Amino acid sequence: MPVVLSVTNGVVTYGDRLVLLDVSVAVAKGEVVAVLGANGSGKSTLIRAALGLVPLSRGEAALFGTPLRRFRDWRRVGYVPQRLGAGSGVPATVREVVASGRLARRGWAPFARAADRSAIQKALDAVGLADRAGDRADTLSGGQQQRVLIARALAGEPDLLVLDEPTAGVDATSQQAFAGALGDFVGTGGTVLLVAHELGPLAPLVNRAVVVHLGRIVHDGPVPEPAGHHAHPDHDHVHPHAPETEPSLFKGTA
Numbered sequence: 001m002p003v004v005l006s007v008t009n010g011v012v013t014y015g016d017r018l019v020l021l022d023v024s025v026a027v028a029k030g031e032v033v034a035v036l037g038a039n040g041s042g043k044s045t046l047i048r049a050a051l052g053l054v055p056l057s058r059g060e061a062a063l064f065g066t067p068l069r070r071f072r073d074w075r076r077v078g079y080v081p082q083r084l085g086a087g088s089g090v091p092a093t094v095r096e097v098v099a100s101g102r103l104a105r106r107g108w109a110p111f112a113r114a115a116d117r118s119a120i121q122k123a124l125d126a127v128g129l130a131d132r133a134g135d136r137a138d139t140l141s142g143g144q145q146q147r148v149l150i151a152r153a154l155a156g157e158p159d160l161l162v163l164d165e166p167t168a169g170v171d172a173t174s175q176q177a178f179a180g181a182l183g184d185f186v187g188t189g190g191t192v193l194l195v196a197h198e199l200g201p202l203a204p205l206v207n208r209a210v211v212v213h214l215g216r217i218v219h220d221g222p223v224p225e226p227a228g229h230h231a232h233p234d235h236d237h238v239h240p241h242a243p244e245t246e247p248s249l250f251k252g253t254a
């Protein structure tokens with residue numbers, strides 16, 4: 001599968017503070033990759049660097065096989081930043097915010113076309129906010145505002161979705177709805193890179209986990225087993241296993 005997003009030997013410094021040290025990660029088309037790690041480990045910095053939102057002081061980043069410095073096809077990328085908290089004061093309706101994610105797809109058409117309207121409606125339905133479309137976005141709860149931002153990214157019909165803690169502060173039902181929307185997105189060929197603390201209902205969708213610790217990638221592979229109180233009996237992870245750890249069922253049967 002072609003590589004959709006990559007950072008190779010990336011180094012990021014804020015001032016003279018080293019925040020990412022020689023990190024390399026690649027996400028292939030169709031994958032759902034979760035970036036996990038403690039607060040402040042560098043997860044957001046990693047995805048922001050992958051999108052060129054913070055500069056790499058060393059190393060390379062590429063999107064869809066094109067080095068970032070030459071990449072122009074931004075409508076293929078949907079990005080949802082970490083929620084800033086309630087009360088952002090956006091005096092726009094939910095529909096307007098979601099529609100803003102569609103602008104890059106419009107080309108030279110001055111008005112929304114049927115395809116635009118249908119993508120906006122589909123995105124509102126996907127996050128369960130169709131009935132709030134006419135409400136001001138800043139009257140919604142923090143979790144609902146996060147869903148508005150996700151819908152805005154979906155409305156652009158990107159090929160790659162990059163999400164920073166999309167389910168933080170979002171209630172269980174909405175997390176389930178979001179997992180469904182993400183499943184549909186992946187089912188139609190989409191690729192996802194997301195930062196998360198808890199995978200929750202997203203766990204069955206995640207193919208691979210990248211664990212960041214103190215600015216380095218310390219694990220890149222199957223989702224690690226939940227530890228401590230997260231190891232709930234009904235915690236139904238679907239863990240892909242590395243081929244070398246898979247029992248050799250077919251050996252010696254010829």
Ligand SMILES: Nc1ncnc2c1ncn2[C@@H]1O[C@H](COP(=O)(O)OP(=O)(O)OP(=O)(O)O)[C@@H](O)[C@H]1O
Binds near residue numbers: 040
């Ligand atoms: N713009 C910035 N200027 C200076 N330091 C920053 C900046 N952004 C992040 N940092 C610092 O870089 C480190 C990594 O931050 P980052 O946001 O990438 O961590 P994170 O793993 O995403 O954390 P969290 O789980 O809390 O969101 C932190 O110590 C943070 O304080």
